[in-house]
Amino acid sequence: MTLSAPAPTQDAFLGIDASLTGRRWEGPDAAAMRAIAALAQQTGLPEQVCRILARAGVAPGQAEAYLSPRLRELMPDPSHLRDLDRAVAVMQTHLARGSRIAVFADYDVDGACSAALLHAFFAVVLRANQY
Numbered sequence: 001m002t003l004s005a006p007a008p009t010q011d012a013f014l015g016i017d018a019s020l021t022g023r024r025w026e027g028p029d030a031a032a033m034r035a036i037a038a039l040a041q042q043t044g045l046p047e048q049v050c051r052i053l054a055r056a057g058v059a060p061g062q063a064e065a066y067l068s069p070r071l072r073e074l075m076p077d078p079s080h081l082r083d084l085d086r087a088v089a090v091m092q093t094h095l096a097r098g099s100r101i102a103v104f105a106d107y108d109v110d111g112a113c114s115a116a117l118l119h120a121f122f123a124v125v126l127r128a129n130q131y
Contacts, residue, residue, distance in 0.1 A: 028054075039063060095125065 016025040028036065032054055039050035042060035049067075058066045065073065079085055094101055101122060105115035 095122075 014025060014027070018024060028051070035054040036047065036050045039045065039053050039058070039060050040047050043050070043063045045053070045063065053063055053066065056066070091101070103115050103118045103122075105111035
């Protein structure tokens, strides 16, 4: 006894009944089409862009942030890092006193870049006489 494939529930997508590998092309279902239409209507974006957004699960209210991401929105709140607020308070105290601050870092790329950024930050803060 041979099992046959279930009958297709919709027409082949773009009229392609079988690809080179024998697979049937199927387009978006009715729910996906509603999501695409909602995205297009609420965002004013082209349908092809809305198809990609809908497939990625992007809601209409999230489309702008998804298409134009901002680093600030993607990064976690740094105050959640353990003892960061305390470290900031210590640095503010020593900057106000005019204490010397040493910056220690790794020799790898991110350590060297971090040290350079901190050094530049302290130089700007001290030049601006904010402390």
